Amino acid sequence: MAVTPIAHGDWGEASATRWRRTWAAIDERLGLSGLAYPVPEHANGIGFILGGITFFGFLILAVTGVWLAQFYHPTPEAARESVVYIMNVAPAGDIVRGIHFWTANIVMATILLHLGRIFVTGSYKRPREANWLVGLSLLAITMGLIFTGTVMKWDQEGYEALGHNVEAGKLLGALGFWFSSDFEANLPLLGRLYMAHVVILPALGTLVLIAHFLLVKRHGISSLPAQADAAVDGGPAPAKSGSTFAAHLVRMAGFGLLMLAATTVLAIVLPAMLGARPIPGTETTKPPWMFLPFYPFENWFGLPALIWVPSILFGALALLPFIDRSPYRSPARRRVLMAIGAVVVVSLVGLVLFAIANAPQSHIGKM
Numbered sequence: 001m002a003v004t005p006i007a008h009g010d011w012g013e014a015s016a017t018r019w020r021r022t023w024a025a026i027d028e029r030l031g032l033s034g035l036a037y038p039v040p041e042h043a044n045g046i047g048f049i050l051g052g053i054t055f056f057g058f059l060i061l062a063v064t065g066v067w068l069a070q071f072y073h074p075t076p077e078a079a080r081e082s083v084v085y086i087m088n089v090a091p092a093g094d095i096v097r098g099i100h101f102w103t104a105n106i107v108m109a110t111i112l113l114h115l116g117r118i119f120v121t122g123s124y125k126r127p128r129e130a131n132w133l134v135g136l137s138l139l140a141i142t143m144g145l146i147f148t149g150t151v152m153k154w155d156q157e158g159y160e161a162l163g164h165n166v167e168a169g170k171l172l173g174a175l176g177f178w179f180s181s182d183f184e185a186n187l188p189l190l191g192r193l194y195m196a197h198v199v200i201l202p203a204l205g206t207l208v209l210i211a212h213f214l215l216v217k218r219h220g221i222s223s224l225p226a227q228a229d230a231a232v233d234g235g236p237a238p239a240k241s242g243s244t245f246a247a248h249l250v251r252m253a254g255f256g257l258l259m260l261a262a263t264t265v266l267a268i269v270l271p272a273m274l275g276a277r278p279i280p281g282t283e284t285t286k287p288p289w290m291f292l293p294f295y296p297f298e299n300w301f302g303l304p305a306l307i308w309v310p311s312i313l314f315g316a317l318a319l320l321p322f323i324d325r326s327p328y329r330s331p332a333r334r335r336v337l338m339a340i341g342a343v344v345v346v347s348l349v350g351l352v353l354f355a356i357a358n359a360p361q362s363h364i365g366k367m
């Protein structure tokens, strides 16, 4: 039988048709083309994609965290030794631990930059006040994750962090009961903080994150401040399209892969450290950088500062959308607020540098 040769163009056409059919079959079932809804072009700029980068950071943390949990023992007797095991024996343990550590630090930085972008572009204003508050609770949950992760190493730094936690729990009275061994004497606090790190905070974070994303979808990403202000003054409404969410998602994933590459290199070049075995009754370490702005206050005013300084900071941030009621969003039309923001940022950086420059002090048992 004679075989008709397929011309090159026919072959390409046939494979394109096959791909279109496969895509149509998948899309019919999963509705993926629904992701190609319009978003403004500026959503792909670095300032407006920081939240998405943070989200991909959380995915990296979840995957690496599950691997670490295979080898970690959440008891005071075995915790530190199990971290030593992860670093030296567990398959890829040292690299995975390093990626987890560096990603946590980068995620903290991208959250703060995300918050800063929203502050500068006035994107917390109507109708996004509720989402600003939802975002603040994500910040608190992330700080809780970093704190509990620090305790779990069960080295001198982790042990001291737990000591501070217990003291802060006492100061909170009935509210801090969960942090006291009176709650359940048979289970060491480390076990409960481990549960907070791997179950309670991630579950809570996932729910709050879903609320955050639903609200972003509901309001759409905020327009550029100059365009929004022009609209307030009677100009044209800002553009709501220019790109698609699918393209935005691909860009986010690109940044996510970049973060994975950067943290892998960091994990190799600067592996995550583990301090000495804890010596009860001594205080020789300082907290991780994101908690350092509170450290000088603790030195000056004692442990209660650990409650009231973050409360004032979070309280002021929570009130922001309800105090700043002007419809304008451009920094140039919000000069006083921009100046206050700059003073706060410079003060926080100054406090971190001050804390780094000064020797650690003892606080526990000195209330």
Ligand code: HEM
Pocket: 047, 048, 049, 050, 051, 052, 053, 054, 055, 111, 114, 115, 118, 123, 124, 128, 131, 132, 133, 134, 135, 136, 138, 139, 142, 209, 212, 216, 220, 221, 222, 223
């Ligand atoms: C776990 C941390 C967080 C994640 C993963 C996250 C994620 C996101 C994403 C993906 C967006 C869409 C636009 C963008 O990327 O800028 C967004 C928008 C937003 N986020 Fe977050 N966010 C987090 C924390 C925060 C914090 C700490 C705040 C403020 C206190 C905040 C407030 C907002 C607001 C108000 C919007 C709307 C901004 C606009 O429309 O321009 N978020 N967030």
